[in-house]
Amino acid sequence: MAQQQLPPAVMKIVLGNELARQRIEAGLKQDEAAEVLRCTQQKIAHIESGSGIRPVELDALLERYGATETDKAYARDLQAEGNRRTKRGAFSTRFRQHMRLLVDMEASCQRFFSYQAMVVPGLLQTEQYMRTLFRAWRPSPSQEQIDQDTSDRLARQRVLDDADQKFWFIIDEAALRRWSIGSSEIMKGQVMWLTEVLDRPNIELQLVPFTAGYYMGQGHDYSVFEYDTKTPVSIVYLEQHDGGTYVDDSKRTAQYLALWDQQKAAASGPEQTRRVLLDLAASL
Known part of the structure; x- marks a missing residue:
């Protein structure tokens, strides 16, 4: 049986965990990541817990974290899938x-x-x-x-x-x-x-x-x-x-x-x- 596509809510959680991993590897704390988006540390915490993120904000964080092109593509795919709507009749x-x-x-x-x-x-x-x-x-x-x-x-x-x-x-x-x-x-x-x-x-x-x-x-x-x-x-x-x-x-x-x-x-x-x-x- 073919594995089903991950639900959008799970995609957002995966993306949040991925961004937390990249931030930590970049040696940054949440309040330092917040400076990139000019937001509160709480918002970064929410993003990393799976609340979702806008594409422009994602790109800014990925750039600051020094993400590889592979990691950038992976994160962008997760962001897009996280906003996918459930098909009618699912x-x-x-x-x-x-x-x-x-x-x-x-x-x-x-x-x-x-x-x-x-x-x-x-x-x-x-x-x-x-x-x-x-x-x-x-x-x-x-x-x-x-x-x-x-x-x-x-x-x-x-x-x-x-x-x-x-x-x-x-x-x-x-x-x-x-x-x-x-x-x-x-x-x-x-x-x-x-x-x-x-x-x-x-x-x-x-x-x-x-x-x-x-x-x-x-x-x-x-x-x-x-x-x-x-x-x-x-x-x-x-x-x-x-x-x-x-x-x-x-x-x-x-x-x-x-x-x-x-x-x-x-x-x-x-x-x-x-x-x-x-x-x-x-x-x-």
Whole structure:
């Protein structure tokens, strides 16, 4: 499967990181870069965090940083792509505004990490599990809305077929122990699907068992998207009830990557996870 073009918002973040790299290599501080544009140090910080930059400002910074022609061309391409408009009818436009970047990043990142405490991640949900979740919303959505949301979420799962991408999921056991009266068969189907997912070469799945006790970050759902751009980029999505927050500050993303490592250590290995899943399915 061909790798999708990076979303414009990601392009701006990549450009910001690239400009920060060039500034540092030039031996300049942010306030010295601000003198070039006759702006505040805060504006340079915003540019480097992915807010975007005008072409004339970009050229001025590149000249001051002593960028090579190759680096100039790369930065200009990033700037142009960062201002690209989403095509009408693009797949991500089926989703709510706060979800669109998430959907675009799922299809374009090199590596995707996801931690979920109370529900199975959307990319791994079966159709019946999805419908059960959607019916739990209040006020209750219409059947037509449930059908549409289910269809869209199933379509998102096609990204898992891209062997060039790496997907790694950590799920707390609590997510698999929660089902309502009459839904045990639905959960059994969901659990059996997870055992099949374990055998995909581009997917890793770990379960944090109840026996692990308390561990760092439990109960705080998040996803990490990593890009192997010239200046590598990691973006964190923090899931919330009424939306979500994107984090691309390098210090904060580093904290989540450190948290991810701790959660991997708390979770069971793939084969231990398989045994737990099979035992759980047998009990349903």
